[in-house]
Amino acid sequence: MKKRPVNEMKLTLPALPENEAVARGCVSQFVSRADPTVTELADIRCAVSEAVTNSVVHAYGNTPGLIYINARLYEDGRLTVQITDRGCGIPDVALAMTPLYTTDSGGERSGMGFAIMQSFTDGLKVSSRVGGGTRVFMEKYLKRQP
Template sequence: MQIKNEICVDFLSRMENVAFARLTVAAFLLAEDPTLEELGDIKTAVSEAVTNAIVHGYRAATGTVRMRARLGAEGDVEIEIVDNGCGIADIAQARKPFFSGDGGERAGMGFLVMESFMDSVEVESAPGEGTMVRMRKRLGAAQTAAARA
């Protein structure tokens, strides 16, 4: 992908930074004039990924979450959420809907939301090695499809 713009932000794994992360991505993408639906999808997916990094990656500990967002020349968006937390032993299980790694009130829907709202989601993780979630979505895909129809 030919990169048109890119940001990289590090922040502490504090819950109030979930809103910071999704609003930052929204601000980054505004110049591309995304639809409300595209913006909502991306904000929600980022919220899920960052919440997972804080709740599951770092649990009670505090660490750094890195968010990198890239915008390609064709309107393609790539977002990486990286933590150096405990990692995921069984990625396939973690991605299953309604599996939640904690006993609280998490719905276990984080990856389902990311997969439904983005075009693709990749996860790289190993126990003790942290987790990287890479999500992609092409802006303007709906308009392009409508124009073709």
């Protein structure tokens, strides 16, 4: 039987640069209730920032659009965060996830966003369709204090 989350948050935000901080802050507040360690919280904040930044910058290219965030917390300390956009999509997800790969020609991006999401979580899945959008699914196990 599939376990139901003990708490859940759904958040829809317009793809504005300032909403990177809003998304990070809201997920952070949601997770705080589950008593994470300082490191766990910092990791989650960082991973969420990278995903939302990608939606703002790459998916919508700084044009109007919406970002859908869904966070779920389970009894065993498992946290899942899903960040979805309806932007341009990624033609080759495996290539996009390669460390240092970036389509940014301005030299502003490091190409390390997915690598950061990967290293700061316990699981990362990315699904995307060109012209349809991108969904980033992350999970992390909060280690409970004995």
